Amino acid sequence: MAHADQKLAIFRGLLKFKSNIQKIWGVLIFLSIVTTIEVVLGIIKPQSLMSMFLGMKILNWIFIILTIVKAYYIAWDFMHIRDEKGSLKGSIVLPLLILIPYLAFILLVEADYIFNVMTAGYVSWNF
Amino acid sequence: MEVTATNPAEETNVWGGGNQPLNASYGKLMMWFFIVSDALTFSGFLVAYGFSRFKNIDSWPIADEVFTHFPFLHGVDAPMYYVALMTFILIFSSVTMVLAVDAGHHMNKAKVTFYMLLTIIGGAVFVGSQAWEWKNFIKGEYGALETRGGQILQFVDGSTGKRVSLADFATKIATERTTHANSNGIWFVDEGTLPTYSVEEIKAGFAANDNLLIRGEKINEEGQKIVLSREASLAKINDAVNVVEGANLIHNEYGNRLFADFFFFITGFHGFHVFSGVVINCIIFFNVIVGTYERRGHYEMVEKVGLYWHFVDLVWVFVFTFFYLV
Numbered sequence: 001m002a003h004a005d006q007k008l009a010i011f012r013g014l015l016k017f018k019s020n021i022q023k024i025w026g027v028l029i030f031l032s033i034v035t036t037i038e039v040v041l042g043i044i045k046p047q048s049l050m051s052m053f054l055g056m057k058i059l060n061w062i063f064i065i066l067t068i069v070k071a072y073y074i075a076w077d078f079m080h081i082r083d084e085k086g087s088l089k090g091s092i093v094l095p096l097l098i099l100i101p102y103l104a105f106i107l108l109v110e111a112d113y114i115f116n117v118m119t120a121g122y123v124s125w126n127f
Numbered sequence: 128m129e130v131t132a133t134n135p136a137e138e139t140n141v142w143g144g145g146n147q148p149l150n151a152s153y154g155k156l157m158m159w160f161f162i163v164s165d166a167l168t169f170s171g172f173l174v175a176y177g178f179s180r181f182k183n184i185d186s187w188p189i190a191d192e193v194f195t196h197f198p199f200l201h202g203v204d205a206p207m208y209y210v211a212l213m214t215f216i217l218i219f220s221s222v223t224m225v226l227a228v229d230a231g232h233h234m235n236k237a238k239v240t241f242y243m244l245l246t247i248i249g250g251a252v253f254v255g256s257q258a259w260e261w262k263n264f265i266k267g268e269y270g271a272l273e274t275r276g277g278q279i280l281q282f283v284d285g286s287t288g289k290r291v292s293l294a295d296f297a298t299k300i301a302t303e304r305t306t307h308a309n310s311n312g313i314w315f316v317d318e319g320t321l322p323t324y325s326v327e328e329i330k331a332g333f334a335a336n337d338n339l340l341i342r343g344e345k346i347n348e349e350g351q352k353i354v355l356s357r358e359a360s361l362a363k364i365n366d367a368v369n370v371v372e373g374a375n376l377i378h379n380e381y382g383n384r385l386f387a388d389f390f391f392f393i394t395g396f397h398g399f400h401v402f403s404g405v406v407i408n409c410i411i412f413f414n415v416i417v418g419t420y421e422r423r424g425h426y427e428m429v430e431k432v433g434l435y436w437h438f439v440d441l442v443w444v445f446v447f448t449f450f451y452l453v
Contacts, residue, residue, distance in 0.1 A: 021226065024222060024225045024226060024229065025222070028218065028219070028222045031218050032215065035215065035218070038448075038452060039211040042191075042207055042451070042452045043206065043207060050350070060452075060453045063452045064453070066448075067444055067445060067447075067448040071441055071445070074437055074441045074444065075437075075441065078221055078222075078224075078225050078433075078437045078440075079433075079434055079437045079441075080228075084149075084150070084151065085149055085150045085151075087148070087149055088149040088150065088151055088156075088159070091159075092159055092162075092163055095163060095167075096166055096167070096170075099167060100167070100170045100174075103170065103171065103174050104170075104174050104177065107174050107175070108177055108178065111178040111179070111180075111181035111182040114182045115181060115182050115183070115184055115185075118182070119185070
């Protein structure tokens with residue numbers, strides 16, 4: 001078990017905690033702040049973030065990036081990946097990191113193509 | 128224990144069993160195997176949802192208009208507050224789980240018991256909230272008409288722009304039509320529940336109220352549903368063939384049917400994970416109480432269910448983003 005040598009710093013050493021319990025509460029506070037930002041943005045929907053960037057609204061990009069940040073801290077600090085050996089870290093994270101964006105990319109591009117066929121093509125779908 | 132290929136004496140041990148090259152026990156590695164494959168399953172579902180959404184990018188339902196309920200606040204428009212609360216509950220039960228794992232490292236039985244109990248309560252509250260969310264979604268709020276092509280027509284007040292429910296304007300027309308029950312014919316043929324109003328009643332009520340307009344599924348540049356003019360509405364209502372109240376796997380008053388299908392499937396699959404997580408947590412909780420892990424000398428089982436529990440939380444973070452925020 002790896003609890004003898006737990007790494008107690010987050011944000012690349014910017015924030016160091018004295019004990020593991022303190023680190024857990026620190027991460028909870030951070031996750032709560034991120035969730036609050038997401039909810040507030042989702043409710044007020046600032047007009048300045050509504051412009052498109054790479055086929056999606058900037059606001060949606062912000063939501064997705066914040067989600068990945070949250071996922072990182074849940075996996076690294078709650079699931080203790082931070083304390084695992086590099087080889088185990090890699091075997092867990094790399095397959096997901098390679099396969100999921102690949103799957104998302106091919107399916108969303110295909111969906112966008114189908115959307116264009118339905119709107120611009122000679123297909124009646126609303127009758 | 129580090130095993131290097133340069134040391135021949137230890138190399139013979141590599142396949143002899145007993146060593147842990149990844150510094151994790153068999154049970155923990157298997158839990159990680161399961162989590163990685165389950166993560167791929169969930170991403171398959173969420174990407175399929177994204178596929179349907181991008182395919183119908185100009186007509187997808189707006190989540191803020193669908194999930195507007197909050198317990199004890201009837202009639203108050205509260206988009207997203209409730210799911211945000213559910214997210215906090217799940218993150219918090221994740222925190223009590225890590226605290227239980229940490230107490231297990233210190234062989235502190237009382238603390239492990241206490242934090243496991245809190246985790247179970249958090250999980251149960253979350254599953255209950257999910258059920259309440261489903262109930263509201265299934266029951267529906269305003270009701271709508273459905274065209275032959277499966278398009279949803281909703282009703283708005285032309286002067287205020289607010290949604291109007293079917294009950295507010297439908298004209299009562301006496302009819303002989305009753306629900307066909309299987310007691311009146313072949314035993315395997317029945318038709319479920321009839322909607323409260325017939326299409327004819329809605330049409331008559333719509334013609335009688337001059338300020339009512341129809342809102343279609345299409346979204347304009349500002350991301351709002353397009354409201355038809357009165358003339359276009361009167362023409363459009365003739366396409367309607369069904370009255371839809373609430374949502375199920377076949378009809379959905381909020382808009383595209385696929386939205387309801389994916390909502391039921393993905394939140395249902397996640398809710399099932401939470402439910403099984405609560406059951407497994409209960410088993411571990413009772414094992415802690417009777418002292419199984421105390422006798423075993425370590426609390427690694429708590430760590431293993433902890434991994435599963437955090438994974439469920441992790442998935443919810445993504446479901447929350449893609450169903451409610453984006």
